[in-house]
Amino acid sequence: MLDADRVRVLVEVAHAGSIAAAAENMAFTAPALSQQLTKLERELGCALVERSRTGVRLTRAGRVLLAYGERVVGELHDAESAxxxxxxxxxxxxxxxxxxxAGKLLVPQALAAFGQAHPQVRLSLSDVEPPDGYGQVTSGELDLLITHRYPGVQVPAAAGLHRERILVDPLLLVLPEGHPAAGTAPRLADLAEQEWICGAPGISNRIALESAAxxxxxxxxxxxxxxxxxxxxxxxRAGVGIGLVPRMILDAAPAEGWVxxxxxxxxxxxxxxxxxxxxxxxxxxxMVDMLRRSARCPPY
Amino acid sequence: MLDADRVRVLVEVAHAGSIAAAAENMAFTAPALSQQLTKLERELGCALVERSRTGVRLTRAGRVLLAYGERVVGELHDAESAxxxxxxxxxxxxxxxxxxxAGKLLVPQALAAFGQAHPQVRLSLSDVEPPDGYGQVTSGELDLLITHRYPGVQVPAAAGLHRERILVDPLLLVLPEGHPAAGTAPRLADLAEQEWICGAPGISNRIALESAAxxxxxxxxxxxxxxxxxxxxxxxRAGVGIGLVPRMILDAAPAEGWVxxxxxxxxxxxxxxxxxxxxxxxxxxxMVDMLRRSARCPPY
DNA sequence: CCCGATGCTTAAGTTAAAGTTGCGGTTGCT
DNA sequence: AGCAACCGCAACTTTAACTTAAGCATCGGG
Structure with missing residues (x-):
């Protein structure tokens, strides 16, 4: 049978992106992990990672093992809790x-309520930008992930995971105060020539804007x-452009200078x-219950 | 994180029923497993097995860990294959x-066909009487289980497993040749006073007979x-009694002396x-395909 | 009634493997 | 060009798992 510790090394390395970073996380030295990976590869008779100077990339076989390994590590985690x-x-x-x-707006009140109800539970929060995070949930690195999906962005497969939509957050058109189009319910087609502000190509709100347009x-x-x-x-607010912003963000922002x-x-x-x-x-x-409640009552 | 090797010890011990038997299976000595179990218990802060002279019995916590452990071990198995x-x-x-x-009748032809189609696969077969075997499948000890369910016998939960019915095998009333009731389609109610032959209490065909009656x-x-x-x-055949026998068995038995x-x-x-x-x-x-085919064409 | 078998545990010794330290090589960036 | 980051190799140290041997308790048979 495969050595679960070695499999865990692969999972950590995959999540961290490099052997050195994974070693840091696991409080080991890099050579230790490298040796374990090498042994795992020899045992399986095929390469699992392509070692380069900028970190490592998983091979095809490595990705296959990663999927299983995440489940193994996750089950071991949950076994202990259970x-x-x-x-x-x-x-x-x-x-x-x-x-x-979400960490700024939706989560804090849920965290506070949860902390009151369950003071003995140590909570931790970390930033995870979609579409990442599914692997960490599977492997038990995270117990709960709050993620989003913008229109046009395809949702990651969640094999073996439970996913539940807790909020539909409309994207509103935000214009500088006094903008000529304000109040006219303008269509995106009418605004194509405006100066738009959004994420760089590949960022989810950029994809959402482009697919809606x-x-x-x-x-x-x-x-x-x-x-x-x-x-x-x-x-x-400075009047240099317009954008598409989730209502959740607007509800929590100072309502000045824009409509x-x-x-x-x-x-x-x-x-x-x-x-x-x-x-x-x-x-x-x-915690899910707290979050659902938090999602139901703006301003989040 | 829990040590997967120790968890595997628990799984093997649970399946084997005693530390000594599990040690035999794993090609270790009994003290080795005992020590590992003890460490696992100390690590978790609770007893996992009740050690007695006749073997060990899992505690409540042990059964919880067993369920997770079977999945862990099974995933590690499958990871390697994948x-x-x-x-x-x-x-x-x-x-x-x-x-x-099944091992006598339904399986051999499927095994033979599979062996021809995939000569490089080493096949192994072991006897597993229902309702056992689910744990072994989960843990990868078995890849495929052929099981049955008699009426009145409750089916084990198969959390996380795939189960598929491949054959409904009617239970026929078997009488000695020349028995007065033969050919009259007698009801069980009319035969209650006959001398019945079936399994001991608790055996599935006994339960089936009693629940049908x-x-x-x-x-x-x-x-x-x-x-x-x-x-x-x-x-x-000797004329000492009557019984309820699956058609599959009858199809493969010498058709003499009974109807x-x-x-x-x-x-x-x-x-x-x-x-x-x-x-x-x-x-x-x-292999499942071979078995389905085998199940569709009597005499199996 | 004792004796042997069974099953688990404890204790001590051996051995194998994992981790650390230190060095060298390659690449990419300033 | 030099520095920093990252990975690999080799020698040494230490941890821990396994084995052997002995001990304790229970149970069944002679």
């Missing part, structure tokens, strides 16, 4: 991953690229979902 | 578990107890199913 729970111990740790804006047969002109909605609002309205015609929205393993440790359902 | 397959290696091993009468409001008188259908047929017919009224049948993990190694679907 046994301790069965023996009457209170659960101790709950690690949460969330995309940045493409549905109306136009290609927006992107003048300013930022993935940070705070920056985007500041630019809009927002749904774009005419289309109704683009991002979906916010939670992801966890099928047999999660005890505190996960409770 | 990686080797991805690297282009031909699969090597396929282990099959079947109940005794109970449905007609009678309790059969069991005169001879054997779980072996060959013995049962020999007794019937068979469906009991009037009820139509009891045993269901024969195959069970495997959700992501089985490559040869499993092929």
């Amino acid at each position: 046994v301790r729970a069965a023996a009457g111990e209170a659960p101790v740790r709950l690690s949460l991953g969330a995309f940045a804006s 493409a549905a109306e047969g136009v290609r927006p002109a992107v003048a300013y690229e930022t993935r940070d909605y705070e920056v985007m609002l500041a630019l809009i 927002a309205e749904p774009p005419g015609g289309a109704a683009p929205a991002r979906e916010i979902s939670i992801v966890h393993r099928r047999r999660p440790p005890a505190p996960v359902p409770a | 990686v080797r397959a991805a690297a282009g290696e031909a699969p090597v091993r396929l282990s099959l578990g079947a109940f005794a009468s 109970a449905a007609e409001g009678v309790r059969p008188a069991v005169a001879y107890e054997t779980r072996d259908y060959e013995v049962m047929l020999a007794l019937i 068979a017919e469906p009991p009037g009224g009820a139509a009891p049948a045993r269901e024969i199913s195959i069970v495997h993990r959700r992501r089985p190694p490559a040869p499993v679907p092929a």
